[in-house]
Amino acid sequence: MIPVNYFLILSIILFVLGTIAFFVKRDLITQFMSIEIMFNAANLAFLAFAKSAGSLDGQIIVFFVITVAAAEAVVGLAIILLIFQKKKTIKSEDIKLMKG
């Protein structure tokens, strides 16, 4: 049996990669994808803990997260589509409508 630490280390690596990608990449689609990676890093951590603790709670949460992530992907992609229609760009630097 693979120790839980291995899963966690992988989860951290995935999460950090996702975070770095979010800050380094400039177009919204890629940033969106890096967010998805972070989600899945978290999912992995949940599953690892669930497995080691022998409880189903973590697995149930993962199902919820996947469902919500699917819904979020729909909304997020729709927003990105609309932004592109309006501004003819998906570069996140060009979008600063919310400046205070």
Add this chain to the structure above:
Amino acid sequence: MTDYFWLIPLIPALSTLILVLFGQKLPKKYVSFQACFAIFASFAISVISFIGLLQTSHEHLPIIKNLFSWIHAGSFHADLALQLDPLSSIMTLVVTGVGFLIHVYSVGYMADDEGYTRYFTYLNLFTFAMLILVMGSNLVVMFVGWEGVGLCSYLLIGFWFDKHSAANAGKKAFIVNRIGDAAFLLGIFFIFINIGSGEFSVINAAIGGGAITHSLATLIAILLFVGAIGKSAQIPLYIWLPDAMEGPTPVSALIHAATMVTAGVYMVARMNVLFTFSGSANSIVAIIGAVTAVFAATMALTQNDIKRVLAYSTISQIGYMFIGCGVGAYAAGMFHLYTHAFFKSLLFLAAGSVMHALSGELNMQKMGGLRKYLPFTYPTFLIGAIAIAGIPFLSGFFSKDAILTSAYANGQYFVWALGIFGAVLTAFYMFRLIFLTFFGNERLEPEAKKHLHESPPAMTIPLVLLAFFSIVAGYVGLPVVAGKNLNFFGRFLEPVIQQAHEVHLSLGTEWMLILISVAVAVTGIFIAWVFYIKNPKIPHNFVAKFPGLYKLLYNKYYVDEIYNTLFVNSTIKGSEIAYDHFDLKVIDGIVNGSAKTTNFLGKVLSYFQTGFIKDYALIFLLGAILLIGYLLF
């Protein structure tokens, strides 16, 4: 026969209510009829109650009608209760009797005024408040009436409120009265703290039982008397009364001569047990009264406005009433109140009639020779003047003489001397008024002369009736020299008024005192005759000789100016300083400061709102790291 006495104040109250609710829709004729009839009904019940009171034995006094328990909070208790005793009975007779005649007079006087309904509403309301004042069986109810008459006085002084001076005079009266009322209220509080009740009978019994010390009694009495000073226009709070002449003349007659301004005297007489117990408070009352009597009379000497002369005369005469109370002769003070109500309202109404005849002219220098044009006004005015001057066999003589004799008998020679001096001045200024108005050359404006006419019967009939009473009213209180026990007035008041140690003078001294007061009255009239009929140049020479003195009197000792500088301007200045430094800096500073702080914080925080999604994410990340770090370590 005294069963229904509690209706006396309620009838005018009901009439007021109807006029307030429906007055604007009712025809003028009905309004005046109802207003007059309400007062007449009150008067009729007053007379019936008075007769009933004469047949009631002293043990059953006062007759109290408890309408309902009004305030009941902890140990504080006050009923809305009315009482009938000799003192309140006399006051109700005066208020409703004189009040009725003045209502009738007003029908003629105010006939063309647009505020006709409003006028009669106020007048009825005033009568109601005044009756509550005199019939309240405790200090709380009395205070309600006290404030009620103050309010009506304000409303009626400022009746022609579109006239700037009238509006200002109303305000002045209200504010000056407030000073006295504050002290009066403090006095009531002291009584409630120390005696625990405002009922007059309880207070009198408690003082008799030694519930309060002499010094406390003096403090309370002085506080109450300050209230009386405000309401009754004595030094130093008299300044509002001359200005109150801005109101309609019947109002001056009813409120500012016959009834409301004498409320202070009534209150002192009502609290006579307290004042007598204190002793030193009584001396203060006598001194203030005597000084006011002379001081106000000197100011009346030089005034040219016919109503202002009468106003100063009222202040002076109320001073006499206070002399009576102050020397312990409360009955004499009340007697003067009662006779004064007749002749002073007569004088005011007659002055109103003169004004009416001259299309509103008030300046006596523009009158003269009117006696042949005003066949009713002239003789009635003359009767009023003779009565107030203190010529024998008219009412004013008996009452003024009773006061001065009591002052002398109690050894207050200084007060007596001031009273005598005031009597000379009174005779002089009243006959100066008569001679300037009705005798001498006609100095009328041509415009006024064209419209010159005697007043309608609604105005002359009350004049004649009041003149009749000014003559006969005094015969209920004859002096000792006329025979023993002829002072019905004094004996009637005995159940209410504690008899102080009365000093009896020998008959010879009594005669001497009467002769002196008659002599000074005649002297005053004679001097006026020399000055204004025989040799009209004398006043001018006099003014030329003593310009300083004349100016001082003509400007009323500059008291208004002094008060303006000392109190009014300093208050205004103080307010301005408070406005500049406190309002603008502190209050506005706090308000604007909070807005500015919010604005500043918003600006600082808005630096974080760059609009770039990565910045938000970075802050979010840092926050998450900090939070995790905090949880871990």
